[in-house]
Amino acid sequence: MNPTRKRRLITVTAVLVAGLVAGTLVVMALGSNLAYLYTPSEVLAGETGERARFRLGGMVKDGSIQRTEGTLENSFAVSDGDAELVVEYTGILPDLFRENQAVIATGSMQDGRFIATEVLAKHDETYMPREVAEKMEAAHVKHNVDDSKATY
Template sequence: MTPVQRRRLMWVLIVLLAGGLATTLVAFALQRNIAYLYTPAEVLRGDAGNQERFRLGGMVVKGSFQRAEGALEAHFVVTDGDATLPVSTSRILPDMFAEGTAVVASGRLENGRFIADEVLAKHDENYVPKEVADKMGAAHTKHDVPVPAVEAR
């Protein structure tokens, strides 16, 4: 092998190593920032595992919303038709948040209660985010929360 061939081989190996390292770092960064969506039944069944952060999707149970006068701390219950899970948040809720509407909350599970860092809501009860509707199924009607049809995009 000539010195020129040896130098080219070294450059090829360095480029391959750098590319592999960059790919590995990107994969780790993306994996750490992914937040999977689970329904209350999946969380209570243990499907969420020991994930530090995930998303909870479902419908806010009518009559479950509680907030002290002048406080940011809010408590409500989310259901998927099979199970319910209490949710707490100290963040500002969106204007469209209401009982009986679909919500997706990002946060963590702590002592059987979901602590939400972010709550997203849709005001029209005829719309449920596709991910939530797929997980909840069209047949659930427990807890006075029918699963509406998914709106076409």
């Protein structure tokens, strides 16, 4: 084989291997940073791993917000209409955070509790994250179908 062709072949092979290694590292890094959105009923049904990091979405239950005096510790219940899950968060809650409003909390389950590292509140009266809206609508449709089958 011609030395020039051999050098080109080695160079092309090295570039391809480097590209594959870089692509694999990027995919692995992105995969570890993904946080999927779940509703409380999906979490309680066991659709998440015990230590997996994910987002919990739903509505803040009326009367569930509790703040510990003198600390930044907060707890509140998030509901999707079927189930509710208590969220514990240490930090300053967003200004728009309040009862009966949509919220997304990022964190993980630890010893049967959802420990949030970040809490996001909706920003206006009509906004709800698309994923939360779709899952809440599915729960609403399910409840309406169940109610129509009930005999009174």
